[in-house]
Amino acid sequence: MKIVTAEFIRSCHDPGQWPRGGLPEVAFVGRSNVGKSLxxxxxxxxxxxxxxxxxxxKTRILNFFRVTTAAPVVKTFxxxxxxxxxxAKVAKSVRARWGPMIERYLTGRAELRGVILLVDARGVERHDQMTFEWLNGLKQRTAVVATKVDKLTRSERRKSLAAIREALGLPEAIPLVPYSSITHEGRDELWQTIREMLQHPA
Ligand SMILES: Nc1nc2c(ncn2[C@@H]2O[C@H](COP(=O)(O)OP(=O)(O)OP(=O)(O)O)[C@@H](O)[C@H]2O)c(=O)[nH]1
Ligand SMILES: [Mg+2]
Structure with missing residues (x-):
């Protein structure tokens, strides 16, 4: 995908700060350190x-970015x-704000067209399973990305991806995209998934 512009818009704690203007939106969720920002x-x-x-x-607030691509439809989002x-190491008081902040965004953001859940390619944890179950109950398109695949050999990867599908109970219709933010492997496939979400929301 050719990116024409990509800019940081703002960081938000409260819904009142969420950008207006109605641009379609795609959100990235996943446990801390899984590789969302990279x-x-x-x-x-x-x-x-x-x-x-x-x-x-590190990321304790919602960070919004605006992107313009050279795609023929849904250029800007x-x-x-x-x-x-x-x-666990983050103070309880901070953690107590995270859940509600994320939940409010995922359930209350009209612009949202799809959610990308990131999990570590080396395996999922209970929290990932709970998050996927919860996302599955929302009326949002969801895709799963297995991050840091560069840390696995080909054969480890095949096994691990199958185990992730199994552990999450991923339906066939939901893509599981192996990705490395170091080698950029998976980038074209993920772009295709994102374009689908933007063009054909649930
Ligand atoms: N080898 C490898 N390392 C990665 C990859 N993606 C992220 N990392 C590393 O993982 C660490 C966390 O990456 P971030 O992108 O900051 O993770 P995050 O999910 O945004 O974390 P929070 O903001 O804390 O929620 C960093 O040290 C990255 O360099 C990847 O694809 N391959
Ligand atoms: Mg981050």
Whole structure:
């Protein structure tokens, strides 16, 4: 996908701060440190646009980006980097705000066209399963991305992807895209999935 522009719009805590203007939107969710921010940079061909950190729990607010592509339809849309869930070392008071903040966004954002759940290609945790179940109950298109596939050999990867499908109980209709934000493997496939979401929302 040719990216014409990609820019940071703003960080938000409260719904009152969410950008207006009705642009269609795609959101990235997943546990802390799974690679959401780096994947957004990889997708958008921009280093350092979304803040990446080796310390889990870096993204604690909703970060909105505006993207313009050279695609013939849905040229302009927004991408949202959601804070990662389930990181124990973050203060309880901070964690207590995360769930409601993410939930309010995913259930109350009219512009939302699809949700991309990121899981580690090396395997899912209970929290990933719960999140997928919960997302499945929303009337949103969902796709799953297995991140950091560069850390697996070909044969490990095949096994792991099958195990992830099984553990999440992923229906055939939901794509599971292997991705590496280091090599950018999976980028074309993920773009195709995103375009589908933008053009044919649930
Ligand atoms: N090898 C490898 N490392 C990755 C990949 N994606 C992310 N990482 C590393 O994983 C760490 C976390 O990446 P982030 O993109 O900041 O993760 P995040 O999901 O945004 O984390 P929070 O903001 O805390 O929710 C960083 O050290 C990245 O360099 C990948 O595809 N391959
Ligand atoms: Mg992040």
């Amino acid at each position: 994947l957004i940079n990889s997708l958008l061909h921009r280093k350092g646009l979304a803040k990446v950190s080796a310390t889990p729990g 927004s991408v949202v980097d959601l804070p990662g869930y389930g990181y």
